[in-house]
Amino acid sequence: MFIDECVIKAAAGDGGRGCISFRREKFEPFGGPNGGDGGKGGDVVLRGDDNTNNLIDYKYKPHWRGERGEHGLGKDCNGREGKPAILRVPLGTIVTDEETGQVVAEVITHGQDVVLRKGGNGGWGNTHFKSSVNRAPRRANPGDEGETGVYRLVLKSIADVGLVGFPNAGKSSLTTRITQARPRTAAYPFTTLHPQIGVIHYPDEYDRLLLADVPGLIEGASDNRGLGHRFLRHIERCAVLMFMIDMAAVDGRDPRDDYATLLGELEAYDAKLMDKPRVVVANKMDLPEAKAWLTKFKRRHKVEVVPISCESGDGLDQLKTTLRDRVRAPAAAADTASAT
Numbered sequence: 001m002f003i004d005e006c007v008i009k010a011a012a013g014d015g016g017r018g019c020i021s022f023r024r025e026k027f028e029p030f031g032g033p034n035g036g037d038g039g040k041g042g043d044v045v046l047r048g049d050d051n052t053n054n055l056i057d058y059k060y061k062p063h064w065r066g067e068r069g070e071h072g073l074g075k076d077c078n079g080r081e082g083k084p085a086i087l088r089v090p091l092g093t094i095v096t097d098e099e100t101g102q103v104v105a106e107v108i109t110h111g112q113d114v115v116l117r118k119g120g121n122g123g124w125g126n127t128h129f130k131s132s133v134n135r136a137p138r139r140a141n142p143g144d145e146g147e148t149g150v151y152r153l154v155l156k157s158i159a160d161v162g163l164v165g166f167p168n169a170g171k172s173s174l175t176t177r178i179t180q181a182r183p184r185t186a187a188y189p190f191t192t193l194h195p196q197i198g199v200i201h202y203p204d205e206y207d208r209l210l211l212a213d214v215p216g217l218i219e220g221a222s223d224n225r226g227l228g229h230r231f232l233r234h235i236e237r238c239a240v241l242m243f244m245i246d247m248a249a250v251d252g253r254d255p256r257d258d259y260a261t262l263l264g265e266l267e268a269y270d271a272k273l274m275d276k277p278r279v280v281v282a283n284k285m286d287l288p289e290a291k292a293w294l295t296k297f298k299r300r301h302k303v304e305v306v307p308i309s310c311e312s313g314d315g316l317d318q319l320k321t322t323l324r325d326r327v328r329a330p331a332a333a334a335d336t337a338s339a340t
Helices: 171-178 228-235 255-269 271-275 290-300 316-339
Strands: 005-011 044-048 063-065 085-089 093-097 103-107 113-117 148-155 161-165 196-202 207-213 240-246 278-283 305-307
Touching (some): 044 093, 113 148, 161 228, 171 196, 171 207, 171 316, 207 316, 228 255, 240 316, 255 271, 278 290, 290 305
Parallel strands (some): 005 063, 044 085, 161 240, 240 278, 278 305
Antiparallel strands (some): 005 148, 044 113, 093 103, 093 148, 196 207
16 A cells, blocks of 8 residues: 555653652761662654655554653762654655644655654753752652644655656556556556556666656646545655656557646646656557557657557667667766866
């Protein structure tokens, strides 16, 4: 099961109590106070983890609490700090305070730690209250309470390539052919209901790309129809957008209109998506009617098209090369600029 949104309740640990204690040794009947301080409570920490790809751990376990700090002890022994509650979340997780609606954090790199709630400070032992007029204080502080809060976690997938298209265009079949991901495939639309992240490997070098196969788009998705915004948010962080077009018009739709509709929905959702590099993939070129449709498509849309067939495997190597070139192009341009 893929979970990309959930609500958690975070409670940091309380600080430990300070200790009231007095030194009592042979020949030292009035040795003075020696109560230790309480330990700090454990924080609630979010940690970015690129080995985690969804929020299912927090859907069914929404309550997370840091450990309470240990109470202070005699002989000036301070209490141990409470262990933090570490929540490993996928990269691209956005954290929103449920009470204020404000975004409080974004986890975007592996190993990134975000302290969501701080543990309470430990209380002082009676050693701190010794003075010239009070040589034997019988006072110590209780530990502070840990911070609490309710937060909404929303995942926006981080991938190099975002694969978009209408239902039944062949997105899941393509993902299966060029990555190790195994999304459900069938001869009817909406077989993919959750984003799938696959890795495209290049055997001739130590290189790879992350591909996000998201559920099929329908007209009106920008108005939250169908899977709507839950689908569209997963392509916001992708470096390149790949448009999958059924060039054989198997479902009776005009491929030219499909591409125009996809562009319109993305622009209506977020105009910044129009600035991302695009790769248009013409699928089902093994079918006889696809060639004529491809000619009509190129007349209307002046874009580069990569023809492929997920059924026969034709064009897949060329597609992988094109994707790598598009993703790496900004970095290559930056290196050239810095060299000059």
